[in-house]
Amino acid sequence: MGEHVRAAPQRRPNEGVLHLVLQRTGQRTVLQECYFQVPLQVLRPLYLDDVGTAYVYLLSPCGGVVGGDVYSMTVVVEAGARACLTTPSATKLYATSGAPAQQRLDITLQADAVLEYLPEQMIPFAQAVFHQQITVRLGAGACVLLMEIVAPGRVARGEAFAYGEYDTRVSIEKASGRALVRERTRLRPGWQRLDGPGLFEGYHYLGTFYALVEGTILPTPLVERLHALLACRRRLLGSATQFEHGGIAVRVLGEDHMTVSQALYEVWDVLRRELLGYPAVVWRK
Secondary structure: OOOOOOOOOOOOOOEEEEEEEEEEEOOEEEEEEEEEEOOOEEOOOEOOOOOOOEEEEEEOOOOOEOOOOEEEEEEEEOOOOEEEEEOOOOEEEOOOOOOOEEEEEEEEEOOOOEEEEOOOOEEEOOOOEEEEEEEEEEOOOOEEEEEEEEOOOOHHHOOOOOOOEEEEEEEEEEOOOOEEEEEEEEEOOOOOOOOOOOOOOOOOEEEEEEEEEOOOOOOHHHHHHHHHHHHOOOOEEEEEEEOOOOOEEEEEEEOOHHHHHHHHHHHHHHHHHHHHOOOOOOOOO
């Protein structure tokens, strides 16, 4: 009784670092350089197709991302190499009382390289604040496929759209620095009625998919095919559009994660067959 109680020390943020260099060696793409600092880790590549693509799983042993955490990832795919990055499960974004959680992904593709970044869904918990920056530089003939799925939160706990902010920026440019795509998605439930008209329209999940091949204008029939694929689906609203410089963006809204995930898997399959000449694989997760 009467003892002075000291304040708990402020939590030290996690600073995850990941650096990967992928190189074509013979018929396969291998990890030429690999450095990581927990809470970021990678597993050894798997080979799930017949063209030597390196499938690399990114993971964190911490169970989720907390306010103040900073994750910095750098990926270089050398000429002619093919890599696909994913996560084994959803990424949980925990409540933030101070600084936001941040993730930066910097990707460089050399000539004719292919990179697919297809993480599982992001789940922002109540009061979570998350800022993300994805930057991609494309060498001559390089191809990039990017996917993102944002959940509304823990719906079963009544936390739909209870997070503070979800802010993601995507920048895709030529190796020379010329911009091809600049897009920002900023969701702030406290400032916006996300479930209302003009935004989520009563749906809960947001999915986005980008596809670009440097120096190539993707054909209009492909855009129309993707639009038709999405237009006939139940419990989902989605479409495809063509960028000024020839890439494609797909945006979908869905009632649940499975509906959005399956739709974007089919988008991935169509784009892979058309742009790369082989189908989507069945994930081992």
